[in-house]
Amino acid sequence: MPEVSTNGRGSVSEIFQLLRDGSPHTRAELAKHTGLARSTVAARVDLLMRMGLIAPVADGASTGGRPPSRFALNPAAKIVVAADLGASHATIVLTDLGGTILTEYSEPLPIAAGPDRILAWVVDGARRLLGELGRFEADIAAIGIGLPGPVEFPTGRPVNPPIMPGWNNVNVRGWLREHLDVPVLVDNDVNISALGERTVAWPDVDHLMFIKVATGIGCGIVSDGRLQRGARGSAGDIGHVRVSRGSDVACACGNTGCLEALASGSAIARDLRAQGYDAADASDVVDLVRQGDLTAIQAVRQAGRDIGEVLATSVSLLNPSVIAIGGSMSRAGEHLIAGVREVVYARSMPLATERLAIAQSAAGAQAPIIGASMLAVEHALSPEGVADAFVVA
Amino acid sequence: MPEVSTNGRGSVSEIFQLLRDGSPHTRAELAKHTGLARSTVAARVDLLMRMGLIAPVADGASTGGRPPSRFALNPAAKIVVAADLGASHATIVLTDLGGTILTEYSEPLPIAAGPDRILAWVVDGARRLLGELGRFEADIAAIGIGLPGPVEFPTGRPVNPPIMPGWNNVNVRGWLREHLDVPVLVDNDVNISALGERTVAWPDVDHLMFIKVATGIGCGIVSDGRLQRGARGSAGDIGHVRVSRGSDVACACGNTGCLEALASGSAIARDLRAQGYDAADASDVVDLVRQGDLTAIQAVRQAGRDIGEVLATSVSLLNPSVIAIGGSMSRAGEHLIAGVREVVYARSMPLATERLAIAQSAAGAQAPIIGASMLAVEHALSPEGVADAFVVA
Incomplete structure (x- = not known):
């Protein structure tokens, strides 16, 4: 194959994409993985070091004055x-x-x-x-x-x-x-929470859904390792999907029977108030559950079932490996998730659920x-x- | 920036990715778009021509003996x-x-x-x-x-x-x-139908769902221009999502109330037989509809509503621009799609539906x-x- 000149911007990026995961590589490894000539790799590594984006990694053994042999991303750059x-x-x-x-x-x-x-x-x-x-x-x-x-x-x-x-x-x-x-990147909070959850708890998972259950209900979807936003950015907007329970419950959107009107923190608080409880919002519901109030626990579990109904369809449609439940209502602990699991495992096909994890958000408020x-x-x-x-x- | 040598595999591919859409480009355009040196572009273009993957494109005007100036993919290669x-x-x-x-x-x-x-x-x-x-x-x-x-x-x-x-x-x-x-690529028929439908009718659409309604019901999902297969390849398997009508109808999967048990061609034929019709399968249902039989038309429209219930959730979740309805039942014409539209537009949020097209498959049996x-x-x-x-x- 003839060796010819190029301005090499592509090859700088190619080398950097191999080094960015933080694991150190030698010049020989970089040449092998990129198919670039050794001389090209050496020049590119020098350039990335001058830019500060990569740095030499200590080998443990002394290099006896030889130039450093392994490089990795320099996070402080x-x-x-x-x-x-x-x-x-x-x-x-x-x-x-x-x-x-x-x-x-x-x-x-x-x-x-x-x-x-x-x-x-x-x-x-x-x-x-x-x-x-x-x-x-x-x-x-x-x-x-x-x-x-x-x-x-x-x-x-x-x-x-x-x-x-x-x-x-x-x-x-x-x-x-x-x-x-x-450069400025702007996205909605549920989408970025899915990224945050994946980073903290599931870095190797390429198919993940993050469900936020708080005053409203929404989800962020990672498929094939990429955040899915849909044609107009509204992907994951599951708060207004109709659920089978309570088709006559009015929602703020103008429709009836929406998931959010039945299973959000505000909806549960509203239902508890109707039963004489002093529950203003999601936070009060969580407090009641933590105090062991049976009515509140049952209401949260039923909300989990309603959410599970929508997630069962989502599992059939998207076949994720992980569903993480976050948002302030997830602090009610296992009760919400138990309701979700009950319906998802009852209603989805074995191939889609045999390796599906449904877990509380690990990133929590940091997501x-x-x-x-x-x-x-x-x-x-x-x-x-x-x-x-x-x-x- | 110093010019250095590289084996150039990356730059061949970079040039080819610009030429593969079939629109012709000059060497100067290729150099501009890739950031590669003109000499590199010239060498790569020669190589791709020797491989037969690209060919010169006639300019209309005579080049007066000069070498060809514009190149494009050679589909016959x-x-x-x-x-x-x-x-x-x-x-x-x-x-x-x-x-x-x-x-x-x-x-x-x-x-x-x-x-x-x-x-x-x-x-x-x-x-x-x-x-x-x-x-x-x-x-x-x-x-x-x-x-x-x-x-x-x-x-x-x-x-x-x-x-x-x-x-x-x-x-x-x-x-x-x-x-x-x-190289051999293997996929299920509904996924590839989504690719086929996009190729034939919606080449510029990056968010598309293809629904196959025949003996069974399934869908293929294109998001961000990529086919979505899920963690284990079961994405789009919507046939066993529960729908609100007829929760006691048994499905071959062992569950009850599945979409497929209510709205597939076989399910409609079964329901028509129970009403005394001689309908063995989806094809007989389509024939009855084409003959204008009101009971068959109503059954198909209701099947469309059932499918629409699942698609309304899918629209909230994925925010597609296009839903194409294919499979043998789609030959029943607008009746099936009318039922789908009725429910999707009633149940989805305005942001997700204001630019949503719900259409019969244009690729049909060729999808x-x-x-x-x-x-x-x-x-x-x-x-x-x-x-x-x-x-x-």
Whole structure:
């Protein structure tokens, strides 16, 4: 095969994609896996080291003055900013390229305060946290943002978000880039929670569903290792699927019998109030369950069955390996999950369930912020992200 | 940026991926889009032309003796073999790399005849059709096979297929490669039908569901432009989702109230027989509908509503742009689809349905064979497939 010249951007990325998982490789291994010439590999490794994206790894044994032989991703090379902007609370963190949280700030902040106030909070927070770490804006590789509503991912714009007045169609990415000129990724909080859950508990699983059960109900879907957003970003929006119990229960959406109107934390609290309990919201329901109140436990288990009805269909449709149940209602413990399991295992085909795990979220309240950082890290380490850095370097 | 040597396999593939859609490009355009040096592009274009994978495209105006300036995929460079092995009927075709069918053979052949007999039929058929075209085994780029049961796609092995005695866990790929040494892709007939439908009618749609309604009911899912198979290959297996009507109807799976037990062609025929009709199967139901029999029309419309109930959940979960209804029951015309639309539009959220098309399959009975050929073409034109050809060339 003739050896010919190339500007080699493709080969830099190819080498980096092998090193990004953190396990060290030698130049010979990199040449073998990429099919690139040894001389090309040597030049690319030097370039990635000068960029700081990879670093030599100690071999244990002394190299006796020889140049380092093994390399891996250098997680400290860049910083990622992640923000989880919830209905009533906001969190911002800085992580390294390995997704490790370096510093964190959180405060009560209603999303209804509007985009100008909230996004300014993100910019100010990022700068303050950078200062704490002694790092600079030039160190930021990307920003990941989670919002509590539907987002058109390619443009980063919220689409008719019900609990976010003033945010519809706002150019979140453009707003932030006027202040911090780095790539910005925006997604809804349930999607990024699926990424966060996968990172924390199921890194080798390519087919996972994350169900958030709180004031509302929604899910994030990872299939073939990729987040599924659907044609308009509304994939996973299962809160308004009709369930067989209570077809006459009115939902805020205008329909009747929706999953959310029966099995969300608010719905359970409403039903308990009708039975004379003092339960304002999901949090009160969880408290009653933890106190061992039988009526509350039965209500939560029935909610699990309703959710299980929708998930049984989801299992037939998507054949996931893992269903993780998160959101504030998941703190009610095994009762919710027991109801889900009861119906899913009764209603799905053996091939789809024989290796299916249905488990409580391991990432818990951290799921969205870890997911937002992974969204940014994934971009920074992608061929596209490395090419961006390459142009800058 | 320094120019250094590389073996260039990556850059050949990069150039080819730009040319494979069939639209012609100049060397300058290829250099611009890939970021490769002009000299590299020139060498790669020469190599791909020697391999026959691309060919010059006439410019209209005379080039006055200058070398050709624009290039595109040469669909005639290789042949693809596709076979659709149905419950009672088998079809084999040869196509070019553009997916155009060059020659076709079809005959009644029950899949229950077993793998040795059926796969020998594929090998013999491929050889005979090649002979007809005056082509050779060395011209085959890949083989795509569709089977009427669940298939573990990475290994190409059927997994407990209910109507395929003798096929469980058979190494279909290995069997065929002993006789025709080219890449073999095996998938179930509904998955490949989704590919076929997309190719024929919705080439620019990245989120599509294909529903097959015949003796059974199943669906193939394309999300983000990729076929979704799930963790164990059972994604799309919606025949045994419970629907609200008739929770006491027994299904062959051992459960009750399954979609297939209520809305498949066999289920409708069974219900019509109970009302005194002479309807043995789906085909008789279609005939009655075409004759304008009101009871049959009402039964088909209700089946559409049952299917719509499952699809409404699917729309919330996956947010597709297109739902195509195929299989023998779709020949009953608009009655089935009217029932589907009625329920999906009533039960799904506006964001998910405002741009959703629900349409009869345009590919019809051709969907699986076109899909099987696309499975093989996609592999042949992928970076991996081109690398295979590159090693051989």
